[in-house]
Amino acid sequence: MPDDHDKPCCGPDRGHPAAPAAAAQPAIAGRRRVPADAVAVPGGKTLLGTRTERIPDDGEGPLRQVRVKPFLIGATVVTNDQFRAFIEDTGHVTEAERFGWSFVFWSEVPERLGPTQAVQSIEWWRRVDGATWRDINGPGTEADTWDPAHPVVHVSWNDARAYAAWAGGRLPTEIEWEHAARGGRGDVTFPWGEEEPDDTRFLPCKIWQGQFPETNTARDGFRTTAPARHYEPNGYGLYNMVGNVWEWTADMYRIKSLKKHVRQRLQGMKNYRLSKGGSFLCHRSYCYRYRIAARSGTSPDSTTTHQGFRVVWDPQTGAA
Numbered sequence: 001m002p003d004d005h006d007k008p009c010c011g012p013d014r015g016h017p018a019a020p021a022a023a024a025q026p027a028i029a030g031r032r033r034v035p036a037d038a039v040a041v042p043g044g045k046t047l048l049g050t051r052t053e054r055i056p057d058d059g060e061g062p063l064r065q066v067r068v069k070p071f072l073i074g075a076t077v078v079t080n081d082q083f084r085a086f087i088e089d090t091g092h093v094t095e096a097e098r099f100g101w102s103f104v105f106w107s108e109v110p111e112r113l114g115p116t117q118a119v120q121s122i123e124w125w126r127r128v129d130g131a132t133w134r135d136i137n138g139p140g141t142e143a144d145t146w147d148p149a150h151p152v153v154h155v156s157w158n159d160a161r162a163y164a165a166w167a168g169g170r171l172p173t174e175i176e177w178e179h180a181a182r183g184g185r186g187d188v189t190f191p192w193g194e195e196e197p198d199d200t201r202f203l204p205c206k207i208w209q210g211q212f213p214e215t216n217t218a219r220d221g222f223r224t225t226a227p228a229r230h231y232e233p234n235g236y237g238l239y240n241m242v243g244n245v246w247e248w249t250a251d252m253y254r255i256k257s258l259k260k261h262v263r264q265r266l267q268g269m270k271n272y273r274l275s276k277g278g279s280f281l282c283h284r285s286y287c288y289r290y291r292i293a294a295r296s297g298t299s300p301d302s303t304t305t306h307q308g309f310r311v312v313w314d315p316q317t318g319a320a
Contacts, residue, residue, distance in 0.1 A: 032168030043070035050293035059255035076228035081148035102131040151308040157300035160309035171250040183235030191234035205243030208283035245308035253297025272297040279306035
């Protein structure tokens with residue numbers, strides 16, 4: 001495994017944590033909208049972190065025991081179809097739409113759109129004008145790329161929080177997310193256990209197959225996202241807790257580290273939010289972040305083709 005995990009492989013940032021585009025959004029009037037397939041996750045003692053830090057500078061460890069209250073969580077990330085219902089009900093305009101552009105992976109940008117601006121040091125990400133949750137790869141791509149059963153993407157942390165409020169829920173904390181991802185299995189690397197995915201035989205989640213970032217074999221049949229309800233669920237009945245799309249959490253991106261280069265990196269990440277789970281662009285050869293303990297930080301206004309979210313609800317108020 002290479003030693004260059006500090007490269008910013010997970011995704012680009014707009015870099016405007018307090019961008020004005022978020023300020024003008026109307027208030028969301030929410031009511032409790034718990035999906036029929038929401039999963040009740042038990043509370044009690046659980047684990048956070050790992051004994052074996054694969055990317056120590058991300059703050060993956062140490063492994064510690066914590067307590068968590070019971071909660072309900074979506075069996076899947078929010079889908080395009082669910083997000084469309086939110087948009088139609090509220091008139092919410094996503095930040096990608098307000099800014100007028102979003103980030104698209106280089107190989108998915110249609111040639112007809114012409115040259116696009118690459119992101120410095122992670123040139124496989126391109127700024128594409130008109131890329132939104134509907135037109136995922138740019139203007140006019142809805143018919144070819146939008147699928148109601150796939151995860152909604154091009155949603156910022158601010159958009160995700162607005163949806164969660166509309167649904168009468170909230171984004172999960174890191175503790176809740178890891179507890180749900182472990183599925184009752186305890187100290188495991190992946191939601192299914194310890195077996196490593198490969199590019200040919202064992203394909204338990206949607207990650208990159210091939211040589212990143214040039215060759216995408218799509219061995220499992222999906223070049224980018226897979227349907228939100230795909231592959232085998234974990235012990236709690238939750239789908240795609242790793243791979244497919246990164247999932248926003250409620251938490252700030254914080255790392256306790258004495259390393260100078262880590263502290264310097266964090267100085268430029270004020271108000272960044274924590275994401276968990278990795279995405280379809282992760283691969284062990286480069287971005288080994290499709291593990292339960294893996295972490296990533298992104299500015300709350302950033303939007304990409306591999307960022308989504310799921311919602312949690314507190315159980316004591318009863319189901320809608």
